[in-house]
Amino acid sequence: QVELAESGGGLVQPGGSLRLSCAASGFTSDHYSMGWFRQAPGKEREGVACVVRSGATVYADSVKGRFTISKDNAKNTVYLQMNSLKPEDTAVYYCAAEAYGSSCVFLREGMDFWGKGTLVTVSA
Numbered sequence: 001q002v003e004l005a006e007s008g009g010g011l012v013q014p015g016g017s018l019r020l021s022c023a024a025s026g027f028t029s030d031h032y033s034m035g036w037f038r039q040a041p042g043k044e045r046e047g048v049a050c051v052v053r054s055g056a057t058v059y060a061d062s063v064k065g066r067f068t069i070s071k072d073n074a075k076n077t078v079y080l081q082m083n084s085l086k087p088e089d090t091a092v093y094y095c096a097a098e099a100y101g102s103s104c105v106f107l108r109e110g111m112d113f114w115g116k117g118t119l120v121t122v123s124a
Contacts, residue, residue, distance in 0.1 A: 002026035002113050004095045009118030012085055016122070020080040022095030022115060029097065030073040033104035035111060036080045038091035038120075045094070047107020049080060058105055063089075085122045092117040 008020040020036070035050040049069035050058045057069050068081040078095060096104075096111035103110035 002097075004097060004113055004115035006093065006095050006115045006118040009093060009120045011121045011123065013124055014085060014087055014122055016085050017081070017083045018085065018120060020082070020093055020095075020118060020120070022078040022080075024076045024078070024097065027097070027113075028073075029071060029076045029078060032097040032099055032112075034069075034071060034078040035096045035098070035104045035107065036069060036078075037094045037096055037107075037109075037111075038089075039094070039117075040088070040091040043091075045109065048093070050104040050107060051078065052105055058107060060107060082120070085120075087122050090120060090122045092119050 003025045005023045033052040036048045037045050038048050039045040048060050051069045066084045070079045094117045095115040097113040098104045098111045
């Protein structure tokens with residue numbers, strides 16, 4: 001059974017940092033493209049970052065230079081390091097996996113598996 005479990009969310013002040021983790025089970029994450037998406041209150045879910053099977057990464061313009069996606073294949077875990085956080089980064093963050101296709105690299109919704117999300121709140 002495929003499962004994605006996010007952790008690491010919480011409350012942080014503007015300018016602060018958080019690292020989100022996504023533990024994958026039931027499949028080997030290095031065979032999949034892995035992405036992070038987020039949904040802010042009252043808004044549609046949007047793609048944040050993706051790491052494809054080759055290790056190449058893609059970022060939304062809104063987070064470039066501030067967020068870093070990485071994978072630890074030995075731990076079957078994907079991370080999202082978030083620095084210089086802004087109030088507009090407040091959202092539920094979801095981890096997702098894609099076996100084949102281009103949803104991840106284009107940061108689109110058509111991923112194969114989704115986690116339940118972790119809440120990140122950026123506020124003073």
